[in-house]
Amino acid sequence: xxxxxxxxxxxxxxxxxxxxxxxxxxxxxxxxxxxxxxxxxxxxxxxxxxxxxxxxxxxxxxxxxxxxxxxxxxxxxxxxxxxxxxxxxxxxxxxxxxxxxxxxxxxxxxxxxxxxxxxxxxxxxxxxxxxxxxxxxxxxxxxxxxxxxxxxxxxxxxxxxxxxxxxxxxxxxxxxxxxxxxxxxxxxxxxxxxxxxxxxxxxxxxxxxxxxxxxxxxxxxxxxxxxxxxxxxxxxxxxxxxxxxxxxxxxxxxxxxxxxxxxxxxxxxxxxxxxxxxxxxxxxxxxxxxxxxxxxxxxxxxxxxxxxxxxxxxxxxxxxxxxxxxxxxxxxxxxxxxxxxxxxxxxxxxxxxxxxxxxxxxxxxxxxxxxxxxxxxxxxxxxxxxxxx
Amino acid sequence: xxxxxxxxxxxxxxxxxxxxxxxxxxxxxxxxxxxxxxxxxxxxxxxxxxxxxxxxxxxxxxxxxxxxxxxxxxxxxxxxxxxxxxxxxxxxxxxxxxxxxxxxxxxxxxxxxxxxxxxxxxxxxxxxxxxxxxxxxxxxxxxxxxxxxxxxxxxxxxxxxxxxxxxxxxxxxxxxxxxxxxxxxxxxxxxxxxxxxxxxxxxxxxxxxxxxxxxxxxxxxxxxxxxxxxxxxxxxxxxxxxxxxxxxxxxxxxxxxxxxxxxxxxxxxxxxxxxxxxxxxxxxxxxxxxxxxxxxxxxxxxxxxxxxxxxxxxxxxxxxxxxxxxxxxxxxxxxxxxxxxxxxxxxxxxxxxxxxxxxxxxxxxxxxxxxxxxxxxxxxxxxxxxxxxxxx
Numbered sequence: 054x055x056x057x058x059x060x061x062x063x064x065x066x067x068x069x070x071x072x073x074x075x076x077x078x079x080x081x082x083x084x085x086x087x088x089x090x091x092x093x094x095x096x097x098x099x100x101x102x103x104x105x106x107x108x109x110x111x112x113x114x115x116x117x118x119x120x121x122x123x124x125x126x127x128x129x130x131x132x133x134x135x136x137x138x139x140x141x142x143x144x145x146x147x148x149x150x151x152x153x154x155x156x157x158x159x160x161x162x163x164x165x166x167x168x169x170x171x172x173x174x175x176x177x178x179x180x181x182x183x184x185x186x187x188x189x190x191x192x193x194x195x196x197x198x199x200x201x202x203x204x205x206x207x208x209x210x211x212x213x214x215x216x217x218x219x220x221x222x223x224x225x226x227x228x229x230x231x232x233x234x235x236x237x238x239x240x241x242x243x244x245x246x247x248x249x250x251x252x253x254x255x256x257x258x259x260x261x262x263x264x265x266x267x268x269x270x271x272x273x274x275x276x277x278x279x280x281x282x283x284x285x286x287x288x289x290x291x292x293x294x295x296x297x298x299x300x301x302x303x304x305x306x307x308x309x310x311x312x313x314x315x316x317x318x319x320x321x322x323x324x325x326x327x328x329x330x331x332x333x334x335x336x337x338x339x340x341x342x343x344x345x346x347x348x349x350x351x352x353x354x355x356x357x358x359x360x361x362x363x364x365x366x367x368x369x370x371x372x373x374x375x376x377x378x379x380x381x382x383x384x385x386x387x388x389x390x391x392x393x394x395x396x397x398x399x400x401x402x403x404x405x406x407x408x409x410x411x412x413x414x415x416x417x418x419x420x421x422x423x424x425x426x427x428x429x430x431x432x433x434x435x436x437x438x439x440x441x442x
Numbered sequence: 443x444x445x446x447x448x449x450x451x452x453x454x455x456x457x458x459x460x461x462x463x464x465x466x467x468x469x470x471x472x473x474x475x476x477x478x479x480x481x482x483x484x485x486x487x488x489x490x491x492x493x494x495x496x497x498x499x500x501x502x503x504x505x506x507x508x509x510x511x512x513x514x515x516x517x518x519x520x521x522x523x524x525x526x527x528x529x530x531x532x533x534x535x536x537x538x539x540x541x542x543x544x545x546x547x548x549x550x551x552x553x554x555x556x557x558x559x560x561x562x563x564x565x566x567x568x569x570x571x572x573x574x575x576x577x578x579x580x581x582x583x584x585x586x587x588x589x590x591x592x593x594x595x596x597x598x599x600x601x602x603x604x605x606x607x608x609x610x611x612x613x614x615x616x617x618x619x620x621x622x623x624x625x626x627x628x629x630x631x632x633x634x635x636x637x638x639x640x641x642x643x644x645x646x647x648x649x650x651x652x653x654x655x656x657x658x659x660x661x662x663x664x665x666x667x668x669x670x671x672x673x674x675x676x677x678x679x680x681x682x683x684x685x686x687x688x689x690x691x692x693x694x695x696x697x698x699x700x701x702x703x704x705x706x707x708x709x710x711x712x713x714x715x716x717x718x719x720x721x722x723x724x725x726x727x728x729x730x731x732x733x734x735x736x737x738x739x740x741x742x743x744x745x746x747x748x749x750x751x752x753x754x755x756x757x758x759x760x761x762x763x764x765x766x767x768x769x770x771x772x773x774x775x776x777x778x779x780x781x782x783x784x785x786x787x788x789x790x791x792x793x794x795x796x797x798x799x800x801x802x803x804x805x806x807x808x809x810x811x812x813x814x815x816x817x818x819x820x821x822x823x824x825x826x827x828x829x830x831x832x833x834x
Contacts, residue, residue, distance in 0.1 A: 056725040057732065320815050335818040340811030347810055348741040355721035376721075379714045428710045435713040436683060436691050440701035 079406035086269035101170025108168030117168040122364035126306035133310025143236025148174035151296035155287035175240035183422025184298040219247040251287035268416035301421040305357040305377035312388035378427040389414040454505035497731035515778030520551035552593040571600035590639040612660030634771035747796035
């Protein structure tokens with residue numbers, strides 16, 4: 054195990070960072086969020102195909118790169134650092150991992166299409182869904198009549214209801230509605246949990262209604278299925294749980310990238326900004342706040358690397374992911390809030406990109422389980438049993 | 443020649459074959475281990491090491507498990523501060539004279555840095571060292587000296603030139619704690635015991651051969667020592683859920699009657715913080731082993747202090763009635779530094795020192811802000827003023 058970055062990982066980082074610096078300055082993002090869709094299709098094509106990030110997590114035999122969570126994590130750090138509106142997390146991590154974990158013949162051609170970046174997918178669950186709403190055994194919770202498909206065990210259920218709203222009709226079509234799905238508005242294919250199994254539905258056969266979203270660089274959408282034709286890609290919901298955990302673990306790296314940008318940008322600003330005839334960054338009140346934030350980010354990097362390594366090796370995965378999410382979600386929000394505050398009035402303006410990071414950080418805090426949901430899941434591994442109810 | 447894991451293992455096994463730990467007394471074994479280069483493998487040959495990569499030390503520790511070990515509670519200053527400073531700034535004679543008995547624990551070391559008038563602003567210290575032929579005559583008062591009453595030697599910073607600005611007039615010495623004029627008095631702490639001392643230096647004569655580094659270079663040498671101290675305090679390896687967290691978690695498990703939802707939430711917060719701090723320390727050690735030391739050392743001490751104080755505080759609080767008691771206020775001199783020993787009240791009070799000793803948390807934040815983040819320094823009124831002209 055290593056918590057450092059390998060040479061290959063650093064090369065991948067340099068490639069992604071170079072491309073984003075070139076093609077994706079903050080001003081571009083601000084202009085994009087006011088367009089109909091913030092997604093940058095050309096940029097995604099270059100990232101997905103030329104740099105090859107779309108196929109990172111797809112096995113080599115299905116034309117992917119067969120890389121691990123460690124490399125995907127480095128890509129997410131860079132995408133977080135630039136709040137890049139591309140569907141890497143939603144398609145190349147979440148949807149892809151669900152299909153990889155399903156390991157079915159039906160999933161294989163989809164994975165090949167995803168690997169090339171020609172097809173984009175999204176998991177049709179609320180972005181607020183934590184990995185803990187599904188029973189770890191792989192046996193989905195079923196209610197009488199089979200109408201409700203996903204278990205809602207755990208206190209986090211209220212923060213993210215899983216795919217319970219979609220059911221499979223007698224003719225094999227899907228009907229129902231899922232709220233707050235991330236990446237649905239750019240997906241060609243939706244991976245839908247319904248009646249205890251996973252289905253693939255062409256996005257064209259569903260009604261995708263983008264919502265006015267807090268995170269303008271990764272909006273969510275309500276997705277409605279009305280007798281939508283569907284192909285079954287997994288027999289149970291275990292691949293969905295695996296994908297949510299995988300996504301939660303890697304989201305920590307995106308949060309790390311967000312936090313790092315906020316710290317770097319703030320430090321640069323307080324060195325320049327002068328009040329009382331000196332740089333405001335020379336005031337101890339500000340220096341100490343930034344030093345504390347720096348330390349939180351040092352810890353976040355270790356936790357995010359540890360989660361990525363655990364996902365890559367398959368050891369200690371649940372605990373490592375929960376620790377990373379319990380810490381990094383809060384740190385990213387703290388970093389973004391400090392960024393706004395320490396920029397003073399400028400930080401409150403639409404023109405300055407700080408708000409894009411604040412919105413991403415706050416939405417990420419809810420995404421794939423809140424810090425509280427992840428902390429609660431640690432009671433058992435920590436040996437800290439809950440008090441009686 | 444760089445040594446690999448197998449070569450180190452062979453050496454450790456050869457040591458065990460030649461000096462059966464069951465039939466060798468402790469000091470003899472430790473001396474033999476030092477001479478075999480297995481004390482600290484990254485140190486040079488002849489000085490207890492093999493010039494090997496630092497991470498190979500783990501191989502030695504594994505092979506020599508169950509053999510006589512160092513008393514690190516007593517030897518912390520020597521191992522963590524004096525040794526790296528002697529290695530970097532000492533002459534060949536000094537290295538050969540001091541490192542072996544330091545490592546075997548035959549000679550204990552303490553630190554004579556802080557003074558009543560020089561704490562966070564260490565560079566303003568007033569203890570004078572005046573040259574007299576081949577000797578230096580030292581006069582002054584030092585404070586917060588852990589283990590001074592047990593020590594053979596001390597690392598000492600003294601003012602050798604009061605006419606230049608404060609950072610430039612300092613020189614670093616090894617102080618003979620047995621020399622006439624060295625007076626060690628216990629300093630009672632809020633825990634009731636005296637782990638620290640005040641050290642009065644009156645006409646103490648130190649030969650020039652005890653000087654470490656050049657005259658006037660004391661600040662640079664002391665910086666090296668302090669960086670090592672912070673890594674030593676904050677960077678100790680641990681296991682998940684170990685240390686103070688382990689003590690608190692055990693109490694929680696053994697006493698269902700104390701469990702409340704509020705405490706549970708706070709404990710889980712602290713457990714996560716303990717774990718990310720441990721991981722940050724592990725990452726820092728990996729960077730050190732890879733030869734790319736990060737600036738994380740000062741931060742680790744900061745994080746360690748905050749965590750220890752929070753955990754030791756909740757440990758007292760959650761015990762309810764029992765938390766109203768204290769194990770023992772008897773005044774005594776302790777001969778070891780122990781953050782996890784004794785009762786919860788003692789641990790709570792001792793942890794208060796964690797954000798003061800080895801650089802206050804406030805000073806560490808300033809160091810991080812200025813040296814890591816590159817933020818501008820506070821305007822300085824004392825920078826270019828000769829030390830003797832500073833307002834006091």
